[in-house]
Amino acid sequence: MNIIVCIKQVPNTTNVQIDPQTGRLKREGVESIINPYDEYAIEEGVQLREKFGGKVTVITMGPPQAESALREAIARGADEAILISDKAFGGADTLATSYTLSKAIETIDDYNIIICGKQAADGDTAQVGPAVAEILNIAHVACVKKIECVDKNSIKVERMMEDGYDLIESSLPVLLTVVKEINNPRVPSLKGKMLAKKAIIKTLDANSIGADIKRIGLSGSPTQVVKTFSPPQRTGGEKFVGDAKEIASNLVKRLSDLGLI
Numbered sequence: 001m002n003i004i005v006c007i008k009q010v011p012n013t014t015n016v017q018i019d020p021q022t023g024r025l026k027r028e029g030v031e032s033i034i035n036p037y038d039e040y041a042i043e044e045g046v047q048l049r050e051k052f053g054g055k056v057t058v059i060t061m062g063p064p065q066a067e068s069a070l071r072e073a074i075a076r077g078a079d080e081a082i083l084i085s086d087k088a089f090g091g092a093d094t095l096a097t098s099y100t101l102s103k104a105i106e107t108i109d110d111y112n113i114i115i116c117g118k119q120a121a122d123g124d125t126a127q128v129g130p131a132v133a134e135i136l137n138i139a140h141v142a143c144v145k146k147i148e149c150v151d152k153n154s155i156k157v158e159r160m161m162e163d164g165y166d167l168i169e170s171s172l173p174v175l176l177t178v179v180k181e182i183n184n185p186r187v188p189s190l191k192g193k194m195l196a197k198k199a200i201i202k203t204l205d206a207n208s209i210g211a212d213i214k215r216i217g218l219s220g221s222p223t224q225v226v227k228t229f230s231p232p233q234r235t236g237g238e239k240f241v242g243d244a245k246e247i248a249s250n251l252v253k254r255l256s257d258l259g260l261i
Contacts, residue, residue, distance in 0.1 A: 001048055001049060001051075001052035001053060001054035001112050001113070001150070002054045002055055002057070002110050002111045002112050002113075003045040003048055003049060003054065003055070003056045003057070003111065003112065003113045003114075003115060004045075004056075004057050004058075004059060004105060004108060004111050004113070004114045004115070005038070005041050005042050005045045005056060005057070005058045005059070005073070005078065005114075005115045005116070006038075006041070006058075006059055006060070006101055006114065006115070006116045006128070006129070006132070007034055007035060007038040007041065007042065007058055007059070007060045007069060007070075007073060007117070008034075008035045008038060008060060008061075008062070008069075008117075008120050008122075009032045009033070009034060009035070009060060009062050009065075009066045009068070009069040010032060010033060010034075010035045010120055010121045010122040011031070011032055011033075011122060012031040012032065012033050032065070032066075032068070032069070033069075034069045034072055034073065035117055035120045035121050035122075036117070036121055036180075037117025037118045037119060037120070037121070037178070037179070037180065038116070038117040039076075039117075039185040040117060040178050040179070040180055040182050040183055040185055041115040041116055041117045041177075041178050042056075042058065042073050042076050042077070042078060042185065043076065043077075043183045043184070043185040043186060044115055044147070044176075044178055044182055044183055045058075045078070045113075045115050046076065046077035046078065046186075047183065048113065048147070048150070049077075049079075052150065054112075055079040055080065056077065056078045056079050056080075057078070057079065057080045057081070057082065057108060057111075058070055058073040058074070058078045058080070058081045058082070059081070059082040059083075059084065059101065059104055059105070060081075060082075060083060060084065061084040061085070061089060061092075061097060061100050061101060061104075062083070062084075062085060063085060064083075064085055066083060066085070067083055067201050070082075070083055070201055071196040071197070071199060071201070072188065072196065074192065074195060074196040074199050075188035075189070075192035075193045075195070075196040076185065076186060076188050076192060077186065077192060080199075080202070081199065081201050081202070082104060082201070082202045082203075082204060083201050083202070083203045083204070084100060084101070084104045084203075084204050084205075084209065085203055085204075085205065086205040086206045086216075088205075088206045088211075088213065088216055088217050089206070089216055089217050090217050090218065091217050091218035091221060091224070092216060092217050092218070092220065092221055093221035093222065093223045093224065093225075094123070094125050094127040094128050094131060094223075095127075095131060095220065095221065095222060095223070096215060096216050096217060096218075096220035096221045097128055098127070098128050098131035098132045098134075098135055099135055099211070099212075099215045099216065099220060100209070100211060100216050101128070101132050102132050102135040102136050103209040103210060103211050104204055104209045105132070105136060106136070106209070106210075107204065107208070107209055111173055112152075112172050112173055112174075113150075113155070113172065113173065113174055113175075113176065114132070114133070114136075114138075114173070114174070114175040114176070115175075115176050115177075115178060116128065116129035116132070116175065116176070116177045116178070117129075117177065117178060118142070118143055118177045118178060118179050119177075126142070126177070129142065129175060129176075129177040130142060130175070130177070132175060133174075133175035136173075136175070138173045138174060138175060139170045139171055139173075139174045139175070140174060140175040140176070140177075141157055141159055141168050141170060141174065141175075141176050141177075142159065142176075142177045143159055143160040143161075143177060143178075143179050144157045144158065144159055144160070144176045144177065144178045144179065144182060145158050145159070145160040145165060145178075145179050145181040145182050146158040146165075146181075146182060147176075147182075148167070152172070153171065153172060154169060154170065154171055154172060155169070155170055155172060155174055156168070156169045156170075157170070157176065160179055160181065238254065240254075
């Protein structure tokens with residue numbers, strides 16, 4: 001059972017900063033972590049390999065420093081890691097990112113299951129996983145909370161819904177996006193950390209994956225983030241005092257002055 005896990009390195013949510021000049025998230029010099037949902041994807045991939053054999057290959061698209069996220073994935077039990085890195089990928093939206101990931105996946109000879117986290121903490125679009133599957137022309141199931149059974153040709157999973165779950169059977173290969181209810185991610189072991197430190201991370205650029213330059217980075221992104229900003233801090237508001245009649249009168253007058261009534 002050969003499994004690919006797609007992960008993303010995101011800013012630590014306790015240390016999010018915005019560049020006042022560009023209005024975009026500051027990533028340089030900011031602590032980064034593996035996207036929380038992707039930790040569950042890694043764990044599920046490792047559990048499947050432990051049960052059925054094969055290998056787990058983790059891939060990510062990002063700058064050179066994203067290698068640290070891949071090493072952590074190896075420390076958590078992954079076998080191999082691939083970094084997709086090129087300045088040409090900069091500014092990619094979800095579509096360009098999905099295309100780039102799919103081209104990298106096409107360089108991997110054989111795989112049965114691709115696993116992604118449900119969504120990224122810095123974007124929350126939940127678009128990349130399904131888009132990768134569509135570009136690769138394979139089946140996909142989103143919001144998977146449990147893998148019921150797997151054989152060499154098919155898989156049966158529980159897809160989380162608002163009022164319960166759907167039981168879905170799919171042919172292989174398949175892409176799954178998983179939710180946190182699926183497992184409890186393990187803590188990297190000392191042996192895993194030692195393996196991760198020595199691991200050779202394969203790096204692929206745009207030429208290596210045969211990418212169409214018009215479909216990557218800014219040029220391949222039909223949507224672009226113009227500005228990101230923090231909402232203004234809320235003030236303490238106004239407090240009306242007095243008896244009920246007086247408070248009601250003052251409130252009506254204030255709302256009228258504001259043009260709200």
